[in-house]
Amino acid sequence: MTEAALSLKQRLKLSRFFSGEAPTAGPIVLTQRRVFILPTQRGLAFVLLILLLVLIGFVYNNNLAYLLGFLLASIFFVTILHSFKALAGLTIQPARQQAVFAGQAGPFRFQISNPGSQPRFAVDLTLQSELSISLAAEQSQTVTLYQSTQQRGWQLPGTLTLSSTYPLGLFRAWAPLRFDSPLLVYPKPASQQLPFPDSDGGQDRPGQNRRSGDEFDGVRVYQRGDAIRQIHWKAFAKGQGVHSKYYSGASSSELWLDYQQAPGHHTEERLSQLCRWVVDAEQTGLRYGLLLPGLRLPPDNGAAHYRSCLQALALF
Amino acid sequence: MPFLPSTRLMLFMLGSIGLITLPHAWHIPPLLFGFFTLLLLWRLLCIWRPHYLPNRFAVFLLMLIGIGLLYSQQHSVFGRDAGTSLFVVALGLKLLEIHGRRDVYVIVYLAFIVAVTQFLYEESILMALYILLVCGVLLATLITQNSQTPQTLAALKTSAAIIMQSLPLALVLFVLFPRLEAPHWSWLDDDTRAKSGLSNTLEPGSIAELSLSPELVFRVKFDGNLPPPSQRYWRGPIYASTDGVSWRAPPVLGRENNPDQLTFSDPSYAYTLMMEPQKQNWVFALEMPTEFGGGLRRNGLYQLITNKNPGDRAEYRLSSSPIYNTGGISKFERRENLQLPGKPSDRVVELVKQLQGQPAQPELFIGNLLQHFRQEHFHYTLSPEAMPDKPIETFLFERRAGFCSHYATAFVYLLRVAEIPARVVGGYQGGQINDVGGFLEIRQADAHAWAEAWLDGRGWVRFDPTAAIAPERIERGVNVDLQIASGAVNFSPIQLDAKTLSWLQRGRQLWQSVDYNWQRWIINYDTVNQRAFLQSLGIDNFVKLGYWLLISVAGVGGVLAWRLLRPNLRRQDPALVLYRQFCAKLGKAGLRVEIGDGPQTVAERAKELRPDLAEAIERIAATYIRLRYQNDSKIEDLRVLKMLVTSFRV
Numbered sequence: 031m032t033e034a035a036l037s038l039k040q041r042l043k044l045s046r047f048f049s050g051e052a053p054t055a056g057p058i059v060l061t062q063r064r065v066f067i068l069p070t071q072r073g074l075a076f077v078l079l080i081l082l083l084v085l086i087g088f089v090y091n092n093n094l095a096y097l098l099g100f101l102l103a104s105i106f107f108v109t110i111l112h113s114f115k116a117l118a119g120l121t122i123q124p125a126r127q128q129a130v131f132a133g134q135a136g137p138f139r140f141q142i143s144n145p146g147s148q149p150r151f152a153v154d155l156t157l158q159s160e161l162s163i164s165l166a167a168e169q170s171q172t173v174t175l176y177q178s179t180q181q182r183g184w185q186l187p188g189t190l191t192l193s194s195t196y197p198l199g200l201f202r203a204w205a206p207l208r209f210d211s212p213l214l215v216y217p218k219p220a221s222q223q224l225p226f227p228d229s230d231g232g233q234d235r236p237g238q239n240r241r242s243g244d245e246f247d248g249v250r251v252y253q254r255g256d257a258i259r260q261i262h263w264k265a266f267a268k269g270q271g272v273h274s275k276y277y278s279g280a281s282s283s284e285l286w287l288d289y290q291q292a293p294g295h296h297t298e299e300r301l302s303q304l305c306r307w308v309v310d311a312e313q314t315g316l317r318y319g320l321l322l323p324g325l326r327l328p329p330d331n332g333a334a335h336y337r338s339c340l341q342a343l344a345l346f
Numbered sequence: 347m348p349f350l351p352s353t354r355l356m357l358f359m360l361g362s363i364g365l366i367t368l369p370h371a372w373h374i375p376p377l378l379f380g381f382f383t384l385l386l387l388w389r390l391l392c393i394w395r396p397h398y399l400p401n402r403f404a405v406f407l408l409m410l411i412g413i414g415l416l417y418s419q420q421h422s423v424f425g426r427d428a429g430t431s432l433f434v435v436a437l438g439l440k441l442l443e444i445h446g447r448r449d450v451y452v453i454v455y456l457a458f459i460v461a462v463t464q465f466l467y468e469e470s471i472l473m474a475l476y477i478l479l480v481c482g483v484l485l486a487t488l489i490t491q492n493s494q495t496p497q498t499l500a501a502l503k504t505s506a507a508i509i510m511q512s513l514p515l516a517l518v519l520f521v522l523f524p525r526l527e528a529p530h531w532s533w534l535d536d537d538t539r540a541k542s543g544l545s546n547t548l549e550p551g552s553i554a555e556l557s558l559s560p561e562l563v564f565r566v567k568f569d570g571n572l573p574p575p576s577q578r579y580w581r582g583p584i585y586a587s588t589d590g591v592s593w594r595a596p597p598v599l600g601r602e603n604n605p606d607q608l609t610f611s612d613p614s615y616a617y618t619l620m621m622e623p624q625k626q627n628w629v630f631a632l633e634m635p636t637e638f639g640g641g642l643r644r645n646g647l648y649q650l651i652t653n654k655n656p657g658d659r660a661e662y663r664l665s666s667s668p669i670y671n672t673g674g675i676s677k678f679e680r681r682e683n684l685q686l687p688g689k690p691s692d693r694v695v696e697l698v699k700q701l702q703g704q705p706a707q708p709e710l711f712i713g714n715l716l717q718h719f720r721q722e723h724f725h726y727t728l729s730p731e732a733m734p735d736k737p738i739e740t741f742l743f744e745r746r747a748g749f750c751s752h753y754a755t756a757f758v759y760l761l762r763v764a765e766i767p768a769r770v771v772g773g774y775q776g777g778q779i780n781d782v783g784g785f786l787e788i789r790q791a792d793a794h795a796w797a798e799a800w801l802d803g804r805g806w807v808r809f810d811p812t813a814a815i816a817p818e819r820i821e822r823g824v825n826v827d828l829q830i831a832s833g834a835v836n837f838s839p840i841q842l843d844a845k846t847l848s849w850l851q852r853g854r855q856l857w858q859s860v861d862y863n864w865q866r867w868i869i870n871y872d873t874v875n876q877r878a879f880l881q882s883l884g885i886d887n888f889v890k891l892g893y894w895l896l897i898s899v900a901g902v903g904g905v906l907a908w909r910l911l912r913p914n915l916r917r918q919d920p921a922l923v924l925y926r927q928f929c930a931k932l933g934k935a936g937l938r939v940e941i942g943d944g945p946q947t948v949a950e951r952a953k954e955l956r957p958d959l960a961e962a963i964e965r966i967a968a969t970y971i972r973l974r975y976q977n978d979s980k981i982e983d984l985r986v987l988k989m990l991v992t993s994f995r996v
Contacts (some may be wrong), residue, residue: 072451079455083462088526090426091658092467093869094474097520098481102458104515105485107903108508118911151493164494197504198485199492234988245380 036063049189050206054255057123060192063115065228067110072336075202076106106200112327113201114252117153119146120165124211125172125185131305132218135159138187140209143170154189182301182344184212201320216340217298226307228289268323284329285311287339301343308343312336324346351444354498355490356393358760359453362483363441366457366464367434368474368976373467375419378431381412385438394705400873405442412439422971430463450491454484471864482506511906518898527872543625544772544793548585548593548751561791562622563774564630565862567785569616571840572634575776576820577668579796579808580630580788582649582773590687591737593755593770598645607673607805608648611638614667620865630773630788632666633808639663648672648806672805675767683767683800690763691739697823698763706914708766708801715760716814719753722746750819754795767800771808775820782852783859920984924991928966935996945970956996966990 040046069077083099086092088130125139138157144150144165154208155161157175165171175323177188186208193204262273287307294300311318314329319329320339325346327339351359364386371379385408392399400408412435420428437456445452459475461484485505493501504714520930543563561956585593614636621629629642629650639662642650654660675683690698701714725747733740738759754770761768775794777786796810813820871879929939932952939948949967953960969987 034732072448075451075455079458082459086462086466088461090466091470091527091872092465093520093871094469095462095517096523097474098458098462098477098866100519100523101478101481101509101512101516103519104512105508107515107899107907108512111907112508115910162494196489196492197508199447202540342710 031224036075045066046207047205050208052231053186053208053210055124055210056123058209060120060122060205062114062118064207065114065203066205067113067201067203070195070202073106073109076200077080080106094123105198107197109200112197113194113203115148116150116196117192117203117205120144120153120192121148121190122190122192122207122209124209127211128177129211129214129216129337131216132182134177134179136179136185136213136215137174137176137212138190138192138213139172139174141170141172144168148245150194151196153196154191154193157188176274179213179215181300182215182217184345185215186210187211214344216306216344217301219309220299220302221306222303223306224293224303224308226285226311227288229299285316285318286321286329287311289323290321297346305340305343308336308339351450352490353393355450355487356389358483358487358498360390360393362440362480362487363437363457364478365483366461366477367437369464369468369473370430370434370460373427374431374434374735378415378419378435381629382434382438385441389441396875399441405439406869408442409439412436412707426463426466427679430460430466432533433460447491450487454487458897469869471861474868478509481520482509485509511910515899515902515906519895520871521876522895522898522965523816524888525871525876527873530860543790544582546583546595546626546630548583548755548770548772549591550897561790563788563790563792564621564622565785565865566620566632566777567783567862569618571615572779572786573615573668576813576822577632578776578786579633579794580774580777580971581633581635581771581809582628582630583626583771584798585770585772585795586682587685588687588759593959596647596682598647598649607671608634609671609673610634610667611669612667613669614665616663618661619664620862620870621652621659622659623657623659627652627654629664630660630944631664631670634666634670634850636667637665649800655873658867659870660847661866661875670805674805675800680767680800683769684762685764686759690759691736694739694760694763695741697742698760701760702764708764708799712761712799712809713764716809718809719757719811719814724753724815726812726819727819744915750812751795751873753815754797757797757809757811760797761799769798771798775810780855780858780862782855783862785859785862797842826970901966921970921987924984925970925974926986928970928991928994931994931996945974957992959996962990962994 036051040051050064080099080102083095083102087095087097087099092144119141123141125141125176127138130136133146134171135158140157141154142153142163142165144167147167149167150165153165155163157177159176161173161175163171163173174188175190177185179185189206189208191204191206193202195202243344265271265273287304289300289304292300292303292307294303308318308320315331317329317331318339320342322342327335327342367382367386372384388398388400416423416428416431418433421531422428423432431693433456437453437460440449440453440765442454444453458481461480464473464477482502482505485508486501489501550777571943573760583595586596587594613631616637617632619631629638629652631638631650634648635644635650638644638650642662643653645651650664652660652662697718698711701718702711723746726749727747728749730741730748730752731745731856738756741748742756742760751770758768758770772793772795774788774792775796777788779785780787785805794807794812796812798808799804801807810820864990878884878893883894885894925945929948932939933958935952937948937952937955943951945967949963952963956963966987969983969990973983973987
C-alpha cells in the first residue's frame with residue numbers, strides 16, 4: 031500500500047505529530063512516516079542515571095563504572111529502535127461502523143493486524159476510550175473504541191493513537207491516525223413519551239388519527255400481518271391459542287410521522303421527537319411512515335425501514 | 347486505580363536486587379547488610395501476604411532506624427563505603443513502598459547505582475560478567491512491566507538481546523570517550539584495603555611469610571627476549587642501617603642531588619610492567635632501570651619511585667640494562683654502608699680474618715665467603731628455627747639454616763666487618779612465565795633479598811649469597827603452588843615442557859592471560875593509554891575525536907538499525923522466495939532464467955530441457971502463478987509450493 035508522498039511543508043506540520051495526517055479511508059501501514067518516538071519521563075530519568083554512572087567513573091577513575099554507564103547509554107539508543115519496532119509494520123483499517131443515537135458512546139471499530147513474525151506487546155489504543163492489546167505474530171484483531179457523540183449526522187472518529195512503551199518504557203512510540211470512516215449518529219430520542227400524532231399523512235391516504243395511539247385496547251385472534259411483537263405470549267403460553275394484542279392506534283392502518291406535526295420549537299427538537307416516535311413505533315410493531323420536508327418514506331415495518339427512517343432523520 | 351505489581355514483576359525485581367547486593371555482603375557492615383536483607387525478605391513475604399506490608403508510619407520508623415544504623419556504622423555519607431551503604435539501605439526502604447509504576451523505576455535505577463558501586467571494590471572480569479548478568483535481570487524487570495503478556499523466559503531473552511545489541515556501541519564509546527584525569531579528592535578516600543608486600547624494615551621471617559602468598563605483585567611483558575632467570579632481579583627497597591636484628595631503609599632525602607654516575611652497557615630490555623595495588627610507592631624494575639616514563643623517578647638508591655597513588659593498579663614502560671656501573675661512592679654513603687651495631691664479637695672477627703686472603707682484596711674476600719657458605723653445610727629452608735638473640739651469629743655459627751634474608755643480612759654484616767661497604771637489597775627474583783600470554787607473573791612468593799657491595803671501579807655490585815647455597819632458587823624460581831601446598835620451599839624448572847603442563851596449569855595460565863589483558867586494556871585504559879591508542883589511529887585532537895565518535899556511533903547504529911528494522915518493514919513474499927529457490931535449482935540444471943522471463947516461459951523452457959521433470963515443473967509453475975497473481979489463493983497453496991520446491995531435484 032503506497033501512500034501519497036508528503037510535501038516538505040506537510041511533513042513539517044506540527045499537527046502531524048499529535049493529530050495525524052488528513053483522514054484516509056484505506057488501511058494504514060505504520061512506517062517511519064507515521065511513527066514518532068520521544069523519551070518518556072522515565073527515559074529522561076534514565077539519562078540522569080547514565081550521567082551519574084559516568085560521573086562515578088570519572089571521580090573514582092573507574093573504567094568499569096564508565097563501561098556500565100556507556101552500556102546503559104547504548105541500551106538507551108538501542109531502545110529507540112526497539113520502540114519503533116514495537117509499532118512498525120502494524121496495519122490498521124476501519125471496520126464497519128454501527129450507528130448510535132446521539133449522546134451514546136459511539137463505537138468505532140478497527141481491525142489491527144500484525145503481519146510480522148514478531149509478537150507485539152502492550153500496544154495502547156486511544157480514541158476517547160483506551161485499550162491495550164497484544165498481538166501474536168501474523169494475527170489480526172478487531173477492536174472497538176468509544177467516542178462520545180453529541181450531534182446527529184455523520185461523525186468521523188477523532189485521532190486514533192497507537193502507542194507503546196515496550197520494551198523498557200524509556201521511549202514512547204506513537205502513531206496518530208485519522209480515518210475517513212464515519213459513524214452515523216441518529217438524533218437523540220426525546221425523553222418525553224408523547225402519544226403518536228393524529229396524522230393524515232400523505233394527501234391520498236389519510237391515516238389513523240386517534241390520540242393515545244399506543245393504548246392497549248384488547249386482544250383479538252391473530253391475523254396475518256400482525257407484528258410478532260403484538261403476539262400475546264402469555265395467552266399463548268396458557269394454551270389459549272395465538273392472539274394478538276390490539277392497540278388502538280395500530281389496529282389496521284398506518285401511522286404517519288410528520289415533521290410538520292411534530293411538537294418542538296426548532297428543528298432539533300422536532301427531529302428528536304420524530305426519532306422517539308420511530309423508536310416507539312418500531313418497538314410496538316406499528317407500520318409507520320415518515321414525512322420530512324422533501325422526503326417521504328411510505329409506511330412499513332422492520333429493521334431496514336427503521337434504519338432508513340433514522341438515517342433520514344440523522345441526515346436531515 | 348491502585349497499582350498492583352504482578353507476582354512475576356515482584357519476583358524479577360526482588361531477585362535482581364538480591365543478586366545485585368549479594369557481593370556487597372563483604373563490604374557493608376554486617377548490621378546494615380542484615381537490615382537490608384530483612385527488608386528484602388519482608389517484601390518477598392508480602393508478595394503472598396500483602397496485608398503484612400508496613401503502613402506509612404511503619405515505613406517512616408524503619409527509615410529512622412536505617413538512618414540511625416547508617417550513622418552509627420559509617421559516620422558519613424561521603425566516600426565509597428558510606429555511599430554504598432547509603433544506597434543499599436535506601437534501596438531496601440524503597441522496596442516497602444511501591445505505589446505506582448514510577449516506584450518500580452526508582453528501584454531499578456537505584457539498583458543500577460548499587461551495581462556500579464561493586465566496581466569500586468572489585469574490578470575482576472568475573473565481577474564484570476556477574477554485574478552484566480544482573481543488569482540483564484534488571485532490564486527484564488522493566489520489560490515485564492512494559493509488556494502485557496510477560497513471560498519469564500521471553501523477558502529474559504529480550505533483555506539479553508538488547509544487551510548484546512548494545513555492547514558494540516558501548517565498546518566504541520568506551521574506547522573513544524575522552525578520559526580525563528580526575529582530581530584526587532581526599533574526602534572520597536577510605537582506604538581500608540590491607541595489602542601485603544615488602545616493607546621499610548627487614549626482619550627475619552618477613553619474607554618467609556610472603557613466600558607462602560600466591561598474591562600477584564606485578565606482571566611484565568618484554569618487547570623482545572626475556573633476560574635469563576639468573577638476571578631477573580626486580581629491585582625494591584634498600585636496607586642499610588641495622589641494629590643487629592632488623593634492617594631499615596636509609597633516608598632517601600638529599601640523595602637526589604648527587605651527581606649520577608651511572609653508566610650502562612648493552613644489552614638492554616624494554617618491557618611493560620603492570621603493578622598491582624601496593625602499599626609503598628616502589629616500582630620493582632629489573633636491575634638496572636635505564637629509561638622510564640614520566641611519573642617515575644629514580645632516586646640515589648637506584649630505586650624507581652612513582653608519584654601516583656600506589657594503591658591504584660598502574661602500568662609503566664621501562665628499559666633496563668643488567669650490565670651497569672654505578673661509579674663512585676660518597677663519604678657519607680661509605681660511612682652509612684659500613685655501619686655496625688656495636689663491636690663485632692671475637693668469633694666473627696676470627697671468621698672474617700680467616701676468609702681474608704693476602705693481601706686483603708674485597709673480591710677475594712667475597713669469593714671466599716661465598717665458598718664458605720657452600721662448603722660449611724649451610725642449608726636453605728623457609729622454616730628455620732627462631733633466632734631471637736644475636737640472629738646473625740646464631741645463624742652463622744650454630745643453625746646454618748635459613749632463607750634469603752638470613753643469608754643476605756649475614757653476608758652484608760660480614761662484609762661490613764671486613765670494611766667493605768655493603769647493603770641489603772629487597773625485591774623479587776624470578777617470576778613465572780605465562781605461556782599463553784607470553785608474560786612473566788611475579789607474585790609475593792617470589793620475594794627475595796640479596797646483597798650489594800661497593801667495589802672500587804665497579805660501583806655497587808650485586809651478590810646473591812642464596813645463590814651460593816641454593817642455586818636452584820635463582821636458576822629455576824619458586825614453584826609457588828607447590829610451596830604453598832606443602833608450606834615449604836620447592837623449586838621447579840621455569841621452562842616447563844608443554845607436555846608436562848597439566849591441563850589445570852594450562853587453564854590457570856590461560857585465565858591469567860585473559861586477566862592480564864583485561865587489566866591492561868579495560869581496567870587500566872587511562873588518559874595515557876588512550877592518547878597512545880588514539881594517536882595510533884591518527885586522532886590527535888578533540889575535533890578529530892568528535893568526528894570519530896560521531897562516525898563510529900552512526901556507523902554502529904546504522905548497522906544495528908538495518909539489522910533490527912529491515913525484516914519488519916520489508917517482508918518478502920514467501921511465494922517469491924520459494925520461486926527464486928526453484929529458479930536457482932533450474933540454474934544448476936543449466937537453464938538460464940532471464941530477468942524478463944515470466945513463470946510460464948520459464949516452465950516451458952524447463953520442460954523442454956528436462957522432460958523427465960515436466961510434471962513437477964508444471965505443478966510448481968501453476969501453484970506459483972495461482973499464489974502470486976490470483977486473489978483466491980490459499981494458505982495451503984503456499985504449503986504445497988514449499989513442499990514441491992524442496993522436494994524438487996534436478
